Amino acid sequence: MGIHFIIIEFLYLLNIGLLAIYGINALILAGLRRWRHSSIPIIDPDENYDWPQVTVQLPVYNERYVVERLIESVAALDYPRDRLHIQVLDDSSDITSEIVSRSVSAFQSRGTDIAHVQRSKRRGYKGGALAYGMRFAKGDFIAIFDADFMPTPGFLKRTIPYFERDIEIGCLQTRWGHLNRENSWLTRTQANGIDGHFIIEQETKSEAGLFLNFNGTAGVWRRQCIEDAGGWQHDTLTEDLDLSYRAQLRGWKIRYLPHIITPAELPEKISAFKSQQFRWAKGSIQTARKMLGELWRSSQPLVVKVEGTIHLTHYAVHPLMIINLLLIVPLLLGRNFLLNIYPFFALAAIGPLFMYLTAMGKQKVPMLRRLFNLLMLVLLGMGLSLNNTRAVAEALIGKKTPFKRTPKYNLRNDQYGGKNLDYLLPRSGMVWLEALVGLYAVALLLVALSQGNWGLVFWLSLISGGYIYTTLIGFRQSIEEKQAQTLSTVGESFKVAPQTTTSHTGQD
Numbered sequence: 001m002g003i004h005f006i007i008i009e010f011l012y013l014l015n016i017g018l019l020a021i022y023g024i025n026a027l028i029l030a031g032l033r034r035w036r037h038s039s040i041p042i043i044d045p046d047e048n049y050d051w052p053q054v055t056v057q058l059p060v061y062n063e064r065y066v067v068e069r070l071i072e073s074v075a076a077l078d079y080p081r082d083r084l085h086i087q088v089l090d091d092s093s094d095i096t097s098e099i100v101s102r103s104v105s106a107f108q109s110r111g112t113d114i115a116h117v118q119r120s121k122r123r124g125y126k127g128g129a130l131a132y133g134m135r136f137a138k139g140d141f142i143a144i145f146d147a148d149f150m151p152t153p154g155f156l157k158r159t160i161p162y163f164e165r166d167i168e169i170g171c172l173q174t175r176w177g178h179l180n181r182e183n184s185w186l187t188r189t190q191a192n193g194i195d196g197h198f199i200i201e202q203e204t205k206s207e208a209g210l211f212l213n214f215n216g217t218a219g220v221w222r223r224q225c226i227e228d229a230g231g232w233q234h235d236t237l238t239e240d241l242d243l244s245y246r247a248q249l250r251g252w253k254i255r256y257l258p259h260i261i262t263p264a265e266l267p268e269k270i271s272a273f274k275s276q277q278f279r280w281a282k283g284s285i286q287t288a289r290k291m292l293g294e295l296w297r298s299s300q301p302l303v304v305k306v307e308g309t310i311h312l313t314h315y316a317v318h319p320l321m322i323i324n325l326l327l328i329v330p331l332l333l334g335r336n337f338l339l340n341i342y343p344f345f346a347l348a349a350i351g352p353l354f355m356y357l358t359a360m361g362k363q364k365v366p367m368l369r370r371l372f373n374l375l376m377l378v379l380l381g382m383g384l385s386l387n388n389t390r391a392v393a394e395a396l397i398g399k400k401t402p403f404k405r406t407p408k409y410n411l412r413n414d415q416y417g418g419k420n421l422d423y424l425l426p427r428s429g430m431v432w433l434e435a436l437v438g439l440y441a442v443a444l445l446l447v448a449l450s451q452g453n454w455g456l457v458f459w460l461s462l463i464s465g466g467y468i469y470t471t472l473i474g475f476r477q478s479i480e481e482k483q484a485q486t487l488s489t490v491g492e493s494f495k496v497a498p499q500t501t502t503s504h505t506g507q508d
Contacts, residue, residue: 005330005334008327008330008331009331009336009338011323011327012324012327012331012338013338015320015323015324015327016324016341016348018316019317019320019321019324019348020348021310022310022314022316022317022348022351023348023349023350023351023352024351025307025310026200026351026352026354026355027350027351027354027355028351029200029201029204029205029355030200030204030351030354030355030358032204032207032208033200033203033204033358034358036207037203037207038207040257040258040259042259043158043161043162043165045157045161049161051079051080051083051157051160052083052139052140052141052160053083053085053138053139053140053141054079054083054084054085054139054140054141054142054143054156054160054220055085055086055087055133055137055138055139055142055143055223056074056077056085056086056087056143056144056145056156057087057089057130057133057137057142057143057144057145058070058071058074058086058087058088058089058144058145058147059089059091059126059129059130059133059146059147060088060089060090060091060092060096060100060147061090061091061092061093061096061122061125061126061129061147061405062092062093062094062096062405063092063096063147063148063408064095064096064099065408065409065410066147066148066408066409066410067088067096067100067103067147068099068103069150069410070147070148070149070150071086071088071100071103071104071107072103073145073149073150073151074086074145074151075107075112075114076153077153077155077156078153078154078156078157079156079157081111081112081113084112084113084156085113085114085115085137085138086107086112086113086114086115087114087115087117087133087136087137088100088104088114088115088116088117089117089129089130089132089133090116090118091118091119091122091125091129097118100116101116104116113138115136117132117133117136119132123234124234125234125402125403126216126234126239126403127232127233127234127239128232128234130144130232130239131231131232131233134223134231134232137223139223140222140223140224141160141163141220141221141222141223142220142221142223142226143155143156143159143219143220143221144216144217144218144219144220144221145217145218145262146216146217146218146264147408148179148264148265148406148408149217149218149262149263149264150179150262150263150264151218151262152262155174155260155262156220158257158260159172159174159220159257159260160220162255162257163220163222166253166255168251168252168253169222169252169253169254169255170221170222170224170225170226170228170229170247170248170252170254171219171220171221171222171225171244171247171252171253171254171255172219172220172254172255172256172257173202173212173213173214173215173218173254173255173256173257174218174219174256174257174260174261174262175198175199175202175218175256175257175258175259175260175261175262176194176198176215176217176218176261176262176263176264177261177262177263177264178190178191178194178263178264178265178266179263179264179265179266179411180265180266180268180411181266183266183268183411184268185376186267186268186270186380186473187266187267187268188373188376189373189376189377189380190266190267190273190380191266192356192359192360192373192374192376192377193356193377193380193381194266195359195360195363196352196356196359198256198258199258199358199359199362200355200356200358200359201355202215202256202258203256203258205256205307206254206255206256209253209304210303210304210307210308211244211248211254211300211304211307211308211311212244212254212256213240213241213245213254213311214240214241214243214244214254215240216238216239216240217262217264218262218264225247225250225252226243226247228247228250228252229243229247229250229252230243230246231243235286235290236283236286236287236290237279237280237282237283237286237401237403238279238280238283238284238286238287239283241283241284241287241312242287242290242291245287245291245294245295245308245312246291249291249294249295249298249300265408265409265410265411267406267407268409268411269407269477270470270473270474270477271474271477271478272406274384274387274470275404275406276406277384277387277388277391278387278388278390278391278404279391279403279404280315281315281318281388281391281392281395282391282392282394282395282401283395284312284313284314284315284395285313285315285316285391285392285395285396286395287312288312288313289396291312292309292312292313295308295309295312296309315391315392316392318385318386318387318388318389318392319385319388319389319392319393321382321385321389321463322385322386322389322437325440325441325444325463328456328460329444332444332447332451332453332456333447335451339453339455339456340453340455349459352381353374353378356373356374356377357370357374360373360374376469378462378466379462379465379466379469379470380466380470381466382462382463382465382466382467383434383466383467383468383469383470383471384466384470385463385466386433386434386437386467387430387434390430431471431474431475431478434467434470434471434474435467435471437467438464438466438467438468438471441460441463441464441467442464442468444456444460444464445457445460445461445464448460
Protein backbone atom coordinates (compact mmCIF):
# COMPACT_ATOMS: atom_id res chain seq x y z
CA MET A 1 0.00 0.00 0.00
CA GLY A 2 1.46 3.35 -1.07
CA ILE A 3 1.94 6.34 1.19
CA HIS A 4 -0.61 8.29 -0.86
CA PHE A 5 -3.32 5.75 -0.12
CA ILE A 6 -2.45 5.77 3.59
CA ILE A 7 -2.90 9.54 3.57
CA ILE A 8 -6.28 9.17 1.87
CA GLU A 9 -7.36 6.63 4.51
CA PHE A 10 -6.23 8.96 7.30
CA LEU A 11 -8.07 11.92 5.77
CA TYR A 12 -11.21 9.82 5.36
CA LEU A 13 -11.14 8.70 9.01
CA LEU A 14 -10.55 12.30 10.10
CA ASN A 15 -13.39 13.47 7.88
CA ILE A 16 -16.03 11.08 9.21
CA GLY A 17 -14.74 11.62 12.75
CA LEU A 18 -15.31 15.38 12.51
CA LEU A 19 -18.74 14.86 10.96
CA ALA A 20 -19.60 12.49 13.80
CA ILE A 21 -18.67 15.15 16.40
CA TYR A 22 -21.28 17.55 15.00
CA GLY A 23 -23.80 14.70 14.82
CA ILE A 24 -23.19 13.58 18.41
CA ASN A 25 -23.57 17.18 19.57
CA ALA A 26 -27.01 17.42 17.94
CA LEU A 27 -27.94 14.09 19.52
CA ILE A 28 -26.95 15.29 22.99
CA LEU A 29 -28.87 18.57 22.65
CA ALA A 30 -31.99 16.74 21.46
CA GLY A 31 -31.67 14.21 24.30
CA LEU A 32 -31.38 16.95 26.91
CA ARG A 33 -34.40 18.72 25.44
CA ARG A 34 -36.43 15.51 25.46
CA TRP A 35 -35.60 14.14 28.89
CA ARG A 36 -34.39 17.05 31.04
CA HIS A 37 -36.73 19.81 29.97
CA SER A 38 -38.13 22.32 32.45
CA SER A 39 -40.71 24.97 31.66
CA ILE A 40 -39.76 28.66 31.57
CA PRO A 41 -41.68 30.60 34.26
CA ILE A 42 -44.07 33.12 32.75
CA ILE A 43 -43.88 36.54 34.39
CA ASP A 44 -47.11 38.54 34.55
CA PRO A 45 -46.47 41.93 36.22
CA ASP A 46 -49.26 43.75 38.00
CA GLU A 47 -50.81 46.95 36.69
CA ASN A 48 -48.51 49.13 38.82
CA TYR A 49 -45.32 47.78 37.24
CA ASP A 50 -42.82 50.53 36.49
CA TRP A 51 -42.14 49.96 32.79
CA PRO A 52 -38.71 51.17 31.60
CA GLN A 53 -38.03 53.22 28.47
CA VAL A 54 -37.69 51.02 25.36
CA THR A 55 -36.40 51.88 21.90
CA VAL A 56 -37.57 49.63 19.06
CA GLN A 57 -35.17 49.60 16.11
CA LEU A 58 -36.39 48.59 12.64
CA PRO A 59 -33.46 48.26 10.21
CA VAL A 60 -34.79 48.29 6.63
CA TYR A 61 -33.29 48.36 3.16
CA ASN A 62 -35.52 48.35 0.07
CA GLU A 63 -38.55 46.74 1.72
CA ARG A 64 -41.45 48.31 -0.19
CA TYR A 65 -43.78 45.33 0.31
CA VAL A 66 -43.41 44.82 4.06
CA VAL A 67 -42.21 48.04 5.69
CA GLU A 68 -45.66 49.57 6.21
CA ARG A 69 -46.91 46.34 7.78
CA LEU A 70 -43.86 46.32 10.06
CA ILE A 71 -44.36 49.90 11.24
CA GLU A 72 -48.05 49.30 11.91
CA SER A 73 -47.26 46.16 13.96
CA VAL A 74 -44.69 47.95 16.10
CA ALA A 75 -46.84 51.06 16.55
CA ALA A 76 -49.57 48.74 17.87
CA LEU A 77 -47.37 47.39 20.69
CA ASP A 78 -49.23 47.39 24.00
CA TYR A 79 -46.73 49.48 25.95
CA PRO A 80 -46.97 52.85 27.73
CA ARG A 81 -46.81 55.51 25.01
CA ASP A 82 -44.49 57.74 27.03
CA ARG A 83 -42.00 54.87 27.42
CA LEU A 84 -41.94 53.69 23.80
CA HIS A 85 -39.55 55.10 21.19
CA ILE A 86 -39.46 53.71 17.63
CA GLN A 87 -36.66 54.15 15.09
CA VAL A 88 -37.04 53.18 11.44
CA LEU A 89 -33.39 52.84 10.37
CA ASP A 90 -33.87 53.32 6.65
CA ASP A 91 -30.96 52.74 4.27
CA SER A 92 -33.22 52.26 1.23
CA SER A 93 -32.45 53.40 -2.29
CA ASP A 94 -35.94 52.91 -3.74
CA ILE A 95 -39.56 53.85 -3.08
CA THR A 96 -39.35 52.28 0.40
CA SER A 97 -38.14 55.59 1.83
CA GLU A 98 -41.26 57.37 0.57
CA ILE A 99 -43.49 54.72 2.14
CA VAL A 100 -41.59 55.01 5.44
CA SER A 101 -41.84 58.80 5.40
CA ARG A 102 -45.62 58.72 4.89
CA SER A 103 -46.17 56.06 7.52
CA VAL A 104 -43.93 57.72 10.11
CA SER A 105 -45.61 61.08 9.57
CA ALA A 106 -49.03 59.51 10.02
CA PHE A 107 -48.10 57.91 13.33
CA GLN A 108 -46.30 61.03 14.54
CA SER A 109 -49.54 62.97 14.00
CA ARG A 110 -51.26 60.49 16.34
CA GLY A 111 -48.71 61.10 19.08
CA THR A 112 -46.43 58.08 18.53
CA ASP A 113 -42.75 58.72 19.31
CA ILE A 114 -41.36 57.42 16.03
CA ALA A 115 -38.40 58.67 13.96
CA HIS A 116 -37.32 58.11 10.36
CA VAL A 117 -33.54 57.75 10.59
CA GLN A 118 -31.47 57.86 7.39
CA ARG A 119 -27.74 57.77 6.75
CA SER A 120 -25.87 59.38 3.87
CA LYS A 121 -23.89 56.17 3.27
CA ARG A 122 -24.85 52.53 3.90
CA ARG A 123 -21.60 51.79 5.70
CA GLY A 124 -21.60 48.53 7.64
CA TYR A 125 -25.00 47.44 6.30
CA LYS A 126 -27.37 46.30 9.08
CA GLY A 127 -24.76 46.40 11.84
CA GLY A 128 -23.81 49.93 10.82
CA ALA A 129 -27.45 51.01 10.83
CA LEU A 130 -28.03 49.62 14.33
CA ALA A 131 -24.88 51.32 15.63
CA TYR A 132 -25.92 54.62 14.05
CA GLY A 133 -29.39 54.39 15.58
CA MET A 134 -27.90 53.79 19.03
CA ARG A 135 -26.63 57.39 18.99
CA PHE A 136 -30.19 58.68 19.14
CA ALA A 137 -31.90 55.84 21.04
CA LYS A 138 -33.78 56.92 24.17
CA GLY A 139 -34.38 53.52 25.72
CA ASP A 140 -32.55 51.53 28.37
CA PHE A 141 -33.64 48.48 26.38
CA ILE A 142 -33.40 47.97 22.61
CA ALA A 143 -35.85 45.71 20.76
CA ILE A 144 -35.00 44.80 17.16
CA PHE A 145 -37.24 43.53 14.36
CA ASP A 146 -36.29 42.82 10.76
CA ALA A 147 -38.62 44.05 8.03
CA ASP A 148 -40.48 40.75 7.53
CA PHE A 149 -41.41 40.27 11.21
CA MET A 150 -44.74 41.08 12.86
CA PRO A 151 -44.46 41.36 16.66
CA THR A 152 -47.65 40.71 18.60
CA PRO A 153 -49.03 43.61 20.70
CA GLY A 154 -47.91 42.04 23.98
CA PHE A 155 -44.29 41.42 22.92
CA LEU A 156 -42.62 44.04 25.14
CA LYS A 157 -44.77 43.45 28.21
CA ARG A 158 -44.03 39.72 27.98
CA THR A 159 -40.23 40.15 27.64
CA ILE A 160 -39.10 43.23 29.58
CA PRO A 161 -39.90 41.89 33.11
CA TYR A 162 -37.31 39.10 32.71
CA PHE A 163 -34.53 41.68 32.73
CA GLU A 164 -35.53 42.91 36.17
CA ARG A 165 -35.76 39.33 37.44
CA ASP A 166 -32.08 38.74 36.58
CA ILE A 167 -29.79 41.77 36.24
CA GLU A 168 -27.16 39.64 34.46
CA ILE A 169 -29.43 39.05 31.45
CA GLY A 170 -28.14 41.17 28.59
CA CYS A 171 -30.38 39.84 25.80
CA LEU A 172 -33.61 37.92 25.37
CA GLN A 173 -34.38 36.00 22.18
CA THR A 174 -37.89 34.88 21.24
CA ARG A 175 -38.92 32.13 18.87
CA TRP A 176 -39.54 32.76 15.18
CA GLY A 177 -42.92 31.89 13.71
CA HIS A 178 -43.74 31.47 10.01
CA LEU A 179 -46.33 33.45 8.07
CA ASN A 180 -46.04 31.38 4.88
CA ARG A 181 -45.01 27.94 6.17
CA GLU A 182 -47.46 26.02 3.97
CA ASN A 183 -46.87 27.85 0.68
CA SER A 184 -44.55 25.18 -0.75
CA TRP A 185 -42.29 22.27 0.08
CA LEU A 186 -39.43 24.74 0.23
CA THR A 187 -41.05 27.03 2.81
CA ARG A 188 -42.30 24.06 4.87
CA THR A 189 -38.81 22.57 4.91
CA GLN A 190 -37.23 25.86 5.96
CA ALA A 191 -39.78 26.20 8.76
CA ASN A 192 -38.94 22.72 10.09
CA GLY A 193 -35.24 23.53 10.04
CA ILE A 194 -35.73 26.80 11.91
CA ASP A 195 -38.03 25.09 14.42
CA GLY A 196 -35.32 22.55 15.12
CA HIS A 197 -32.87 25.34 15.90
CA PHE A 198 -35.22 27.19 18.25
CA ILE A 199 -37.10 24.31 19.91
CA ILE A 200 -33.99 22.16 20.49
CA GLU A 201 -30.75 24.14 20.25
CA GLN A 202 -31.74 27.53 21.65
CA GLU A 203 -33.96 26.19 24.41
CA THR A 204 -31.51 23.51 25.57
CA LYS A 205 -28.52 25.84 25.57
CA SER A 206 -30.47 28.52 27.42
CA GLU A 207 -31.50 26.07 30.16
CA ALA A 208 -28.01 24.60 30.45
CA GLY A 209 -26.29 27.98 30.70
CA LEU A 210 -24.33 27.44 27.48
CA PHE A 211 -23.52 30.18 24.99
CA LEU A 212 -26.29 30.90 22.50
CA ASN A 213 -26.87 33.66 20.01
CA PHE A 214 -29.25 36.48 19.38
CA ASN A 215 -30.75 35.64 15.98
CA GLY A 216 -30.67 39.18 14.65
CA THR A 217 -34.36 39.94 15.18
CA ALA A 218 -37.36 39.33 17.46
CA GLY A 219 -35.31 39.97 20.58
CA VAL A 220 -34.49 42.61 23.18
CA TRP A 221 -31.10 43.86 24.37
CA ARG A 222 -30.16 45.67 27.55
CA ARG A 223 -28.49 48.82 26.24
CA GLN A 224 -25.78 48.61 28.90
CA CYS A 225 -24.88 45.13 27.63
CA ILE A 226 -24.45 46.32 24.03
CA GLU A 227 -22.21 49.18 25.10
CA ASP A 228 -20.19 47.05 27.54
CA ALA A 229 -19.56 44.42 24.83
CA GLY A 230 -18.16 47.00 22.41
CA GLY A 231 -21.30 47.88 20.47
CA TRP A 232 -22.45 46.74 17.04
CA GLN A 233 -19.51 45.92 14.75
CA HIS A 234 -19.65 45.14 11.05
CA ASP A 235 -16.46 43.21 10.29
CA THR A 236 -18.52 40.02 9.87
CA LEU A 237 -21.75 39.26 7.99
CA THR A 238 -23.37 38.06 11.23
CA GLU A 239 -23.13 41.07 13.52
CA ASP A 240 -25.73 39.44 15.80
CA LEU A 241 -23.64 36.32 16.45
CA ASP A 242 -20.50 38.42 16.93
CA LEU A 243 -22.10 40.69 19.54
CA SER A 244 -23.68 37.69 21.27
CA TYR A 245 -20.31 36.07 21.93
CA ARG A 246 -18.60 39.32 22.93
CA ALA A 247 -21.40 40.00 25.42
CA GLN A 248 -21.32 36.53 26.95
CA LEU A 249 -17.54 36.63 27.25
CA ARG A 250 -18.02 39.86 29.23
CA GLY A 251 -20.21 37.92 31.70
CA TRP A 252 -23.67 38.78 30.35
CA LYS A 253 -26.35 36.12 29.87
CA ILE A 254 -28.47 35.55 26.79
CA ARG A 255 -31.72 33.74 27.45
CA TYR A 256 -34.37 32.27 25.16
CA LEU A 257 -38.13 32.60 25.70
CA PRO A 258 -39.85 29.73 23.82
CA HIS A 259 -43.40 30.76 24.71
CA ILE A 260 -43.16 34.07 22.83
CA ILE A 261 -43.49 33.56 19.08
CA THR A 262 -42.91 36.34 16.55
CA PRO A 263 -44.10 35.42 13.03
CA ALA A 264 -42.04 36.23 9.95
CA GLU A 265 -41.87 35.50 6.23
CA LEU A 266 -39.73 32.68 4.79
CA PRO A 267 -37.92 33.02 1.44
CA GLU A 268 -40.05 31.57 -1.37
CA LYS A 269 -37.26 31.43 -3.94
CA ILE A 270 -34.46 28.89 -3.71
CA SER A 271 -32.03 31.59 -4.87
CA ALA A 272 -33.04 33.83 -1.95
CA PHE A 273 -32.82 30.94 0.51
CA LYS A 274 -29.35 29.95 -0.73
CA SER A 275 -28.20 33.57 -0.52
CA GLN A 276 -29.45 33.75 3.07
CA GLN A 277 -27.70 30.48 3.95
CA PHE A 278 -24.51 31.70 2.27
CA ARG A 279 -24.55 34.85 4.41
CA TRP A 280 -25.18 32.89 7.62
CA ALA A 281 -22.48 30.33 6.82
CA LYS A 282 -19.85 32.89 5.88
CA GLY A 283 -20.69 35.14 8.82
CA SER A 284 -20.50 32.25 11.28
CA ILE A 285 -17.02 31.27 10.15
CA GLN A 286 -15.94 34.92 10.15
CA THR A 287 -17.12 35.15 13.75
CA ALA A 288 -15.32 31.91 14.59
CA ARG A 289 -12.07 33.35 13.24
CA LYS A 290 -12.63 36.47 15.29
CA MET A 291 -13.86 34.99 18.57
CA LEU A 292 -12.52 31.44 19.04
CA GLY A 293 -9.18 32.57 20.42
CA GLU A 294 -10.84 34.84 22.96
CA LEU A 295 -13.30 32.08 23.89
CA TRP A 296 -10.54 29.58 24.65
CA ARG A 297 -8.45 32.16 26.56
CA SER A 298 -11.43 32.97 28.75
CA SER A 299 -12.22 31.45 32.15
CA GLN A 300 -15.40 29.81 30.87
CA PRO A 301 -15.95 26.11 31.75
CA LEU A 302 -14.59 23.57 29.28
CA VAL A 303 -18.08 22.47 28.25
CA VAL A 304 -18.93 26.07 27.28
CA LYS A 305 -15.75 26.35 25.21
CA VAL A 306 -16.34 23.06 23.42
CA GLU A 307 -20.01 23.75 22.73
CA GLY A 308 -19.20 27.29 21.63
CA THR A 309 -16.59 25.99 19.19
CA ILE A 310 -19.04 23.50 17.69
CA HIS A 311 -21.65 26.25 17.46
CA LEU A 312 -19.40 28.78 15.72
CA THR A 313 -17.95 26.24 13.28
CA HIS A 314 -21.16 24.29 12.61
CA TYR A 315 -21.24 25.22 8.92
CA ALA A 316 -18.00 23.27 8.49
CA VAL A 317 -20.21 20.19 8.02
CA HIS A 318 -20.83 21.32 4.43
CA PRO A 319 -17.21 21.32 3.21
CA LEU A 320 -16.72 18.11 5.18
CA MET A 321 -19.52 16.52 3.14
CA ILE A 322 -17.94 17.68 -0.13
CA ILE A 323 -14.54 16.36 0.98
CA ASN A 324 -16.20 13.07 1.88
CA LEU A 325 -17.59 12.80 -1.64
CA LEU A 326 -14.13 13.33 -3.12
CA LEU A 327 -12.38 10.87 -0.79
CA ILE A 328 -14.91 8.14 -1.55
CA VAL A 329 -13.68 7.77 -5.15
CA PRO A 330 -10.27 6.12 -4.54
CA LEU A 331 -11.66 4.08 -1.64
CA LEU A 332 -14.58 2.88 -3.73
CA LEU A 333 -12.45 1.96 -6.71
CA GLY A 334 -10.04 0.12 -4.43
CA ARG A 335 -12.88 -1.59 -2.52
CA ASN A 336 -11.29 -0.33 0.69
CA PHE A 337 -12.49 -1.82 3.99
CA LEU A 338 -12.94 1.69 5.48
CA LEU A 339 -16.14 2.06 3.49
CA ASN A 340 -17.67 -0.58 5.73
CA ILE A 341 -17.45 1.51 8.91
CA TYR A 342 -20.67 3.39 8.24
CA PRO A 343 -22.18 2.51 11.63
CA PHE A 344 -19.71 5.06 13.05
CA PHE A 345 -20.37 7.53 10.27
CA ALA A 346 -24.11 7.14 10.92
CA LEU A 347 -23.62 9.06 14.16
CA ALA A 348 -23.21 12.16 12.00
CA ALA A 349 -26.68 11.60 10.59
CA ILE A 350 -28.61 10.20 13.57
CA GLY A 351 -28.04 13.28 15.72
CA PRO A 352 -29.62 15.88 13.38
CA LEU A 353 -32.40 13.44 12.41
CA PHE A 354 -33.30 12.87 16.05
CA MET A 355 -33.12 16.60 16.75
CA TYR A 356 -35.59 17.54 14.00
CA LEU A 357 -37.89 14.61 14.78
CA THR A 358 -37.96 15.72 18.42
CA ALA A 359 -38.75 19.30 17.42
CA MET A 360 -41.64 18.18 15.23
CA GLY A 361 -42.85 15.86 17.99
CA LYS A 362 -43.02 18.80 20.41
CA GLN A 363 -45.41 20.42 17.92
CA LYS A 364 -47.60 17.29 17.75
CA VAL A 365 -46.88 16.63 14.06
CA PRO A 366 -48.15 13.15 13.04
CA MET A 367 -45.39 10.57 12.62
CA LEU A 368 -45.84 9.99 8.87
CA ARG A 369 -45.78 13.73 8.27
CA ARG A 370 -42.67 13.99 10.45
CA LEU A 371 -40.85 11.37 8.36
CA PHE A 372 -41.75 13.06 5.09
CA ASN A 373 -40.73 16.48 6.44
CA LEU A 374 -37.48 14.97 7.67
CA LEU A 375 -36.68 13.52 4.25
CA MET A 376 -37.25 16.89 2.58
CA LEU A 377 -35.12 18.60 5.22
CA VAL A 378 -32.24 16.18 4.68
CA LEU A 379 -32.43 16.58 0.90
CA LEU A 380 -32.40 20.37 1.15
CA GLY A 381 -29.46 20.30 3.57
CA MET A 382 -27.48 18.00 1.28
CA GLY A 383 -28.22 20.17 -1.74
CA LEU A 384 -26.85 23.25 0.04
CA SER A 385 -23.44 21.74 0.75
CA LEU A 386 -21.63 23.25 -2.26
CA ASN A 387 -23.24 26.68 -1.75
CA ASN A 388 -22.22 26.75 1.91
CA THR A 389 -18.79 25.25 1.22
CA ARG A 390 -18.05 28.26 -0.96
CA ALA A 391 -19.21 30.54 1.88
CA VAL A 392 -16.93 28.80 4.39
CA ALA A 393 -13.97 28.97 1.98
CA GLU A 394 -14.46 32.70 1.40
CA ALA A 395 -14.58 33.31 5.15
CA LEU A 396 -11.41 31.31 5.76
CA ILE A 397 -9.40 33.18 3.12
CA GLY A 398 -10.79 36.53 4.25
CA LYS A 399 -12.61 37.42 1.04
CA LYS A 400 -14.97 40.36 1.54
CA THR A 401 -18.43 40.34 -0.02
CA PRO A 402 -21.37 42.74 0.39
CA PHE A 403 -24.35 42.01 2.61
CA LYS A 404 -27.14 40.66 0.37
CA ARG A 405 -30.57 41.13 1.89
CA THR A 406 -33.22 38.44 1.61
CA PRO A 407 -36.16 39.71 -0.51
CA LYS A 408 -39.55 39.86 1.25
CA TYR A 409 -42.95 40.18 -0.41
CA ASN A 410 -45.64 40.36 2.32
CA LEU A 411 -46.79 36.78 1.76
CA ARG A 412 -49.10 34.55 3.79
CA ASN A 413 -49.97 30.85 3.54
CA ASP A 414 -52.64 31.54 0.92
CA GLN A 415 -50.44 33.63 -1.36
CA TYR A 416 -47.91 32.78 -4.03
CA GLY A 417 -44.69 34.72 -4.29
CA GLY A 418 -43.93 34.07 -7.96
CA LYS A 419 -45.95 37.13 -9.00
CA ASN A 420 -43.30 39.53 -7.70
CA LEU A 421 -40.47 40.51 -10.03
CA ASP A 422 -38.96 43.24 -7.86
CA TYR A 423 -35.94 42.43 -5.73
CA LEU A 424 -35.05 39.27 -7.69
CA LEU A 425 -31.49 38.21 -6.93
CA PRO A 426 -29.15 37.79 -9.91
CA ARG A 427 -28.96 34.25 -11.23
CA SER A 428 -25.85 32.39 -10.15
CA GLY A 429 -23.76 30.10 -12.32
CA MET A 430 -23.33 27.89 -9.23
CA VAL A 431 -26.50 26.03 -10.20
CA TRP A 432 -24.65 24.39 -13.10
CA LEU A 433 -21.81 23.30 -10.82
CA GLU A 434 -24.35 21.92 -8.36
CA ALA A 435 -25.97 19.95 -11.19
CA LEU A 436 -22.55 18.46 -12.00
CA VAL A 437 -22.00 17.50 -8.36
CA GLY A 438 -25.40 15.80 -8.42
CA LEU A 439 -24.43 13.80 -11.52
CA TYR A 440 -21.10 12.94 -9.90
CA ALA A 441 -22.93 11.63 -6.81
CA VAL A 442 -25.27 9.57 -9.03
CA ALA A 443 -22.24 8.00 -10.78
CA LEU A 444 -20.76 7.06 -7.39
CA LEU A 445 -24.13 5.65 -6.35
CA LEU A 446 -24.18 3.34 -9.37
CA VAL A 447 -20.69 2.06 -8.55
CA ALA A 448 -21.68 1.47 -4.92
CA LEU A 449 -24.76 -0.43 -6.08
CA SER A 450 -22.65 -2.64 -8.34
CA GLN A 451 -20.42 -3.48 -5.36
CA GLY A 452 -23.31 -4.06 -2.98
CA ASN A 453 -22.07 -1.43 -0.50
CA TRP A 454 -25.49 -0.65 0.97
CA GLY A 455 -24.32 1.76 3.65
CA LEU A 456 -22.68 3.89 0.98
CA VAL A 457 -25.74 3.52 -1.24
CA PHE A 458 -27.90 5.12 1.47
CA TRP A 459 -25.57 8.10 1.92
CA LEU A 460 -25.07 8.67 -1.82
CA SER A 461 -28.81 8.37 -2.48
CA LEU A 462 -29.44 11.22 -0.06
CA ILE A 463 -26.76 13.53 -1.39
CA SER A 464 -27.53 12.87 -5.08
CA GLY A 465 -31.24 13.31 -4.32
CA GLY A 466 -30.49 16.55 -2.50
CA TYR A 467 -28.64 18.05 -5.44
CA ILE A 468 -31.27 16.90 -7.91
CA TYR A 469 -34.01 18.41 -5.70
CA THR A 470 -32.38 21.83 -5.25
CA THR A 471 -31.22 22.00 -8.88
CA LEU A 472 -34.69 21.23 -10.24
CA ILE A 473 -36.27 23.84 -7.96
CA GLY A 474 -33.68 26.38 -9.09
CA PHE A 475 -34.24 25.71 -12.79
CA ARG A 476 -38.03 25.68 -12.41
CA GLN A 477 -38.14 28.99 -10.55
CA SER A 478 -35.67 30.53 -13.01
CA ILE A 479 -37.96 29.55 -15.92
CA GLU A 480 -40.98 30.99 -14.08
CA GLU A 481 -39.13 34.26 -13.53
CA LYS A 482 -38.12 34.49 -17.20
CA GLN A 483 -41.69 33.80 -18.31
CA ALA A 484 -43.05 36.42 -15.94
CA GLN A 485 -40.49 38.96 -17.11
CA THR A 486 -41.35 38.22 -20.74
CA LEU A 487 -45.07 38.72 -20.06
CA SER A 488 -44.27 41.94 -18.24
CA THR A 489 -42.21 43.19 -21.18
CA VAL A 490 -44.95 42.27 -23.67
CA GLY A 491 -47.51 44.03 -21.51
CA GLU A 492 -45.39 47.18 -21.43
CA SER A 493 -45.07 47.15 -25.23
CA PHE A 494 -48.86 47.38 -25.61
CA LYS A 495 -49.04 50.60 -23.63
CA VAL A 496 -49.69 53.62 -25.82
CA ALA A 497 -46.85 56.10 -25.59
CA PRO A 498 -47.78 59.79 -25.43
CA GLN A 499 -47.22 61.79 -28.61
CA THR A 500 -44.28 64.13 -28.18
CA THR A 501 -41.69 65.91 -30.27
CA THR A 502 -38.90 65.42 -27.74
CA SER A 503 -36.54 62.48 -27.86
CA HIS A 504 -36.80 59.60 -25.37
CA THR A 505 -34.27 59.86 -22.58
CA GLY A 506 -34.62 56.32 -21.19
CA GLN A 507 -35.85 57.66 -17.85
CA ASP A 508 -39.20 56.60 -16.33
